[in-house]
Amino acid sequence: MLKKQQKSIERESNKLQTGKKKYITGTVIATIIAITPYLFYLYESVPQTKLWSTFLFDFNSNYYESAQTAFWILTGKIIPIYLLLIWFFTCRHWWFHVLLVPIAMYTFQVMNILNDDLSYVDEFQMIYMIPIMAIIIPSIYLIRARIFNKINDATKSLEEFEEEFKISPKNFWDKVKQYF
Template identity: 45%
Template sequence: MIALTPLLFYSYKFFPSGSTLDLYFFTYESKYQLSIITVMWLFMAKFVPLLLLILWFFTCKHWWYHVLLIPIAMYTFQVVSLIYEDRFIDEVEIFWLLPIMTVVIPFVYFIRLKLFDKHVLGIDLEAMDRELKAYKEKELKEGERLEKDGKAKEKLL
């Protein structure tokens, strides 16, 4: 599939140079790009990277693969805006991407932080919790022992 992406991208050269594309099931008229070749070149320039990113997202085994959702969303909005042609391409997609980025970036950062702490620094949070509980129990026992010793001394006096 990846080997065929250059052929898919350069397929725009096989479209007519006029402003309308007549197919059996629909007719497409380019209002802003003047020629179908330009529209298809723009479409393929957005669609091929989107296709490769989606393929990468579903086949990636790394912990950071959720970051790929940001460029996937960006290319998706660009393809949709190219198809509808009611506004300029790449103009306001950032406003649609901000909510996606505010969810994905912290999620990936916290995953990275946990993995970095555990595997790089060797910090095991569960072991730290067990150790802190042991210290608390030891402190409670020591406090109870000191309290008993204090009461015993008061009785002697």
């Protein structure tokens, strides 16, 4: 009887610690999302000159002719990547790999912005996106097909099957490790 009580107390203690970790993790993620507008407006601290010199680096804006304009365009692409990555690493739905498509698209756009010799920023990303989409879209379709095959063969609801396919790693690094 005493051992059962001790095990019950240990389980409750573990649940409480897990709850605290989830609360802290949720608070950190919410704070990171909440500071997004401040991160976007960091471009206003960049001077409107062609050459911007800091103690870390020198930035010469050849194409945009203003460092502030270049950083305004850059933050307009980096902030969506930032939010999509948060969504990607916190999403537990079976379709979360589809988020890699817009992440890759914005990443290519950032690379093009950093290459000052390009005159059109959003012109040829689809060419580079085809291999990524060729892998992700069929894999998502196959997962969806498996779900619907199981639904037709069983009495479970779509929500119950989606719950089965959710990936719930223990921590952030487990989530990262599952991709490599």
